[in-house]
Each structure stands twice: as structure tokens, then as C-alpha cells.
Amino acid sequence: MSILITGGAGYLxxxxxxxxxxxxHEVVVFDNFSNSNPESLKxxxxxxxxxxxxxxxxxxxxxxxxxxxxxxxxxxxxxxxGLKVVGESxxxxxxxxxxxxxxxxxxxxxxxTVGVHKLIFSSSANVxxxxxxxxxxxxxxxxxxxxxxxxKLVVEDMLRDLSAxxxxxxxxxxxxxxxxxxxxxxxxxxxxxxxxxxxxxxxAQVATGRxxxxxxxxxxxxxxxxxxxxxxxxxxxxxxxxLHAYEKLAExxxxxxxxxxxxxxxxxxxxxxLVQAFERGANRPIxxxxxxxxxxxxxxxxxxxxxxxxxxSWSAERNLEDMCSDTWNWVRKNPLxxxxxxxxxx
Ligand code: NAD
Ligand code: WQD
Numbered sequence: 022m023s024i025l026i027t028g029g030a031g032y033l034x035x036x037x038x039x040x041x042x043x044x045x046h047e048v049v050v051f052d053n054f055s056n057s058n059p060e061s062l063k064x065x066x067x068x069x070x071x072x073x074x075x076x077x078x079x080x081x082x083x084x085x086x087x088x089x090x091x092x093x094x095x096x097x098x099x100x101x102x103g104l105k106v107v108g109e110s111x112x113x114x115x116x117x118x119x120x121x122x123x124x125x126x127x128x129x130x131x132x133x134t135v136g137v138h139k140l141i142f143s144s145s146a147n148v149x150x151x152x153x154x155x156x157x158x159x160x161x162x163x164x165x166x167x168x169x170x171x172x173k174l175v176v177e178d179m180l181r182d183l184s185a186x187x188x189x190x191x192x193x194x195x196x197x198x199x200x201x202x203x204x205x206x207x208x209x210x211x212x213x214x215x216x217x218x219x220x221x222x223x224x225a226q227v228a229t230g231r232x233x234x235x236x237x238x239x240x241x242x243x244x245x246x247x248x249x250x251x252x253x254x255x256x257x258x259x260x261x262x263x264l265h266a267y268e269k270l271a272e273x274x275x276x277x278x279x280x281x282x283x284x285x286x287x288x289x290x291x292x293x294x295l296v297q298a299f300e301r302g303a304n305r306p307i308x309x310x311x312x313x314x315x316x317x318x319x320x321x322x323x324x325x326x327x328x329x330x331x332x333x334s335w336s337a338e339r340n341l342e343d344m345c346s347d348t349w350n351w352v353r354k355n356p357l358x359x360x361x362x363x364x365x366x367x
Contacts, residue, residue, distance in 0.1 A: 023047040023093040027080055028101030030057035032211040035065055037260040042069040044264055049074040049093045058359035064208040080124035086131035097139030106218050110169035121172035138189045139270050144196045148174045156325035159281050166317055181279055188275030193266040198252035198285035198324050200259050202344040203351035210351030212358035225352040228303045237292050239314035244321055250289035252323035255339035259284050265335040285324025286337040302345035
């Protein structure tokens with residue numbers, strides 16, 4: 022039997038494919054390449070020696086999902102597919118509700134129709150909004166400050182309602198903090214199709230000379246060096262958390278057939294700490310300028326990791342140096358991302 026990985030060609034999904042293939046699972050990637058490149062699938066094969074099965078499709082297409090689930094005899098789904106840029110969601114909320122909410126609804130309908138009831142969902146720490154207390158526990162209030170986060174919360178609520186309505190469902194909701202880094206091979210990593218919105222991919226492009234300098238969004242936050250602090254988690258640790266979560270689904274029993282767990286390290290690091298760590302990892306300076314705060318940013322956020330440790334028997338192992346050196350290894354080898362002809366041989 023196989024596991025369907027929606028969005029499996031993307032940043033997190035491609036790393037998840039590697040971990041699941043290496044642990045002996047059969048995987049089927051379901052992706053429309055709206056924010057990814059087919060080359061990532063070849064790289065997954067180069068790392069694992071196994072070719073992931075692939076279905077080109079959109080999660081809003083219920084019939085295509087049903088066909089894929091039946092054709093590959095799927096037993097469960099890891100659901101990454103969706104749109105993820107906070108700023109874009111403010112400009113174009115309907116696309117976010119369409120892809121993230123309607124897309125997930127179609128996926129759940131398809132799963133119900135074919136009789137598959139196991140699902141892991143990619144949620145985000147964004148659903149907490151401005152933290153009222155640190156570290157952020159799973160029972161923190163939910164108050165996302167933007168349409169992207171609200172689509173994640175709507176889907177979470179849909180999943181909780183669904184699992185309460187039908188005891189056959191086994192659902193895991195994972196709230197990611199700030200995933201960064203890349204596979205140590207340097208074959209897969211984050212490949213933004215446009216100007217990066219997030220800190221680490223921006224760094225990476227400054228390090229390769231593709232961008233002149235980093236703009237640090239504010240140094241007047243109530244943090245030790247004044248810059249924003251986040252819980253950065255290595256992507257390989259994050260996807261290992263998915264393996265633990267997927268295995269946990271088999272142990273669940275109604276009425277506790279839906280769980281929600283933070284995936285983070287439990288430690289906050291500032292923007293300037295990241296600058297220093299990246300400079301050490303890449304052995305080159307990262308020029309930066311302090312500019313004003315970015316609207317909507319919070320001063321500090323990091324996860325409470327007790328539930329992940331106790332319930333999933335999982336915790337992150339990689340540190341900030343690993344995150345920076347693996348990111349550097351990826352961009353050094355692929356300065357223009359997955360475009361195969363664009364990169365010089367290493
Ligand atoms: P990504 O954009 O790299 O990957 C998403 C993949 O889904 C892409 O391959 C894209 O082509 C595909 N996709 C998008 N819409 C689709 C659709 N309608 N039908 C089929 N395929 C579609 O993003 P990522 O960083 O890998 O994030 C994966 C998931 O994790 C997303 O749901 C995101 O919201 C969530 N998440 C990401 C982060 C982060 O910082 N990367 C943090 C928290 C949560
Ligand atoms: C991190 C820190 C910025 C860029 C976002 C989403 C969240 C989740 C993860 C999906 C902040 C600072 C950034 C730059 C900077 N994604 N920064 N210069 O905002 O914590 O979280 O990604 O679910 O939902 O909101 O991550 O990487 O954008 O920012 O100074 O060019 O870096 O101000 O302090 P964020 P980020």
C-alpha cells in the first residue's frame with residue numbers, strides 16, 4: 022500500500038518523500054507544480070534510489086484524487102499542498118481559501134468516497150497569532166492575524182469536526198514553527214520561484230550574490246538584540262516528526278482520533294544570531310541593513326515541545342549551525358534552484 026503525499030514536489034513535501042521512502046514506505050506524489058519543479062522528483066530518486074510514484078493533479082479536482090488514491094491503493098495521506106505566503110494571502114485571499122480550504126475539502130471528500138481515513142495535515146504556528154505566553158503550547162488561543170493563517174484554522178476546525186463525526190478517521194494536525202535547512206546531500210532544498218519572503222531563503226540568495234543585502238525588519242523589538250526571534254527547525258527533523266506522527270495514527274482510538282502537535286525546537290533565535298550562524302556556516306559575510314518593522318510580525322515565538330516529546334516520542338536534533346550549513350550546501354550547489362541547465366557543475 023502507498024501513502025499519498027500532496028504537494029510532495031515542494032520544499033517540505035520532497036524532504037518528506039525522502040524520509041518515508043528511506044523508512045520503507047511506498048509514496049505517491051500528487052502535485053500541480055504551481056510552486057515546484059519536476060526536477061525535485063528526480064532528486065528524490067537520486068537520494069533514495071527509489072522513484073516516487075507521481076500523479077500530476079490539483080487537489081481541487083476530487084475525481085483526479087479518487088483515481089490516484091485507487092490506482093495506487095493508498096492507505097493514508099500526508100497533506101502539504103497549498104499556498105503559504107502571508108503577504109500574498111492579504112492581496113488575494115480568495116486564492117488562499119480556494120487552494121487551502123476548498124482544496125482540502127475536496128481531498129477529504131475523495132478520501133471518504135474511497136474509504137481512506139488516515140491523514141496528516143500541515144498546519145502552522147501562524148494559527149496562534151501574537152503569542153500571549155511563551156513557549157507556545159498547543160492549547161494557546163487561536164487567533165491568526167492574516168488570511169493564510171485563517172485558512173489553516175478553518176481546515177483544522179474542519180478536521181476536528183470530521184473526526185468527531187466519524188470514528189473511522191485518524192487525523193494528525195502538525196503546527197510547524199519556522200522550517201529551514203535542506204537535505205545534507207544538497208540535492209533538495211527550498212527553491213522560491215520569486216523573491217523569497219522568508220528569512221533563510223533570502224539569506225541564501227544574499228550569500229550566493231543573487232541579492233545585494235538582507236533587510237533586517239526592525240531592531241527595536243523587546244528581545245536581547247532588538248531583532249525578531251523565531252523557532253527555526255531543520256526540515257529533516259520536521260519530516261522525521263511526520264514519520265512519528267503517521268505511526269501514531271495507528272494507535273489512536275475514538276474519541277481521541279484527532280491530535281494536534283507543535284513541531285519546533287523550543288528555542289528562539291534572533292535575526293542577527295542567524296546572520297552570525299550563516300556567516301560561520303558559509304564562511305562569508307552576509308551584508309545587511311536595518312529597516313523598519315514588517316507589518317504583522319511578532320517580536321518572538323517559540324514552541325512548547327513537551328507534547329511532541331511525550332506523545333510522538335520525537336524531538337528535533339539539529340542545531341542552528343546544521344540549518345545554516347545545510348542551506349548553504351544546497352544553494353552553493355544549486356545557486357539558481359532546480360533549473361537544471363542554470364547551475365554550474367560543482
Ligand atoms: P511549497 O510551496 O514548497 O510546497 C507546496 C506544494 O504544493 C508545491 O509543490 C505546490 O506545487 C503544491 N500545490 C500547491 N497548491 C496545489 C494544488 N491546489 N494542488 C496540487 N498541488 C498544489 O510549500 P512548503 O514550504 O513545502 O509547505 C508545505 C505545507 O506546509 C503548506 O501547506 C504550508 O502552508 C505548510 N507550512 C509551511 C511552512 C514553511 O515555512 N515552509 C510553515 C508552516 C506550514
Ligand atoms: C523570520 C524573522 C522577520 C525576512 C512565516 C509565516 C509562518 C510560517 C513560517 C507558513 C522575522 C525577519 C524576514 C527578511 C527579516 N509559514 N525577516 N528580513 O514571519 O516568522 O513566519 O514563515 O506557515 O506562517 O508567517 O518567518 O522567515 O518571514 O521571518 O528581518 O527579509 O526574520 O521579521 O523576525 P515568519 P520569516
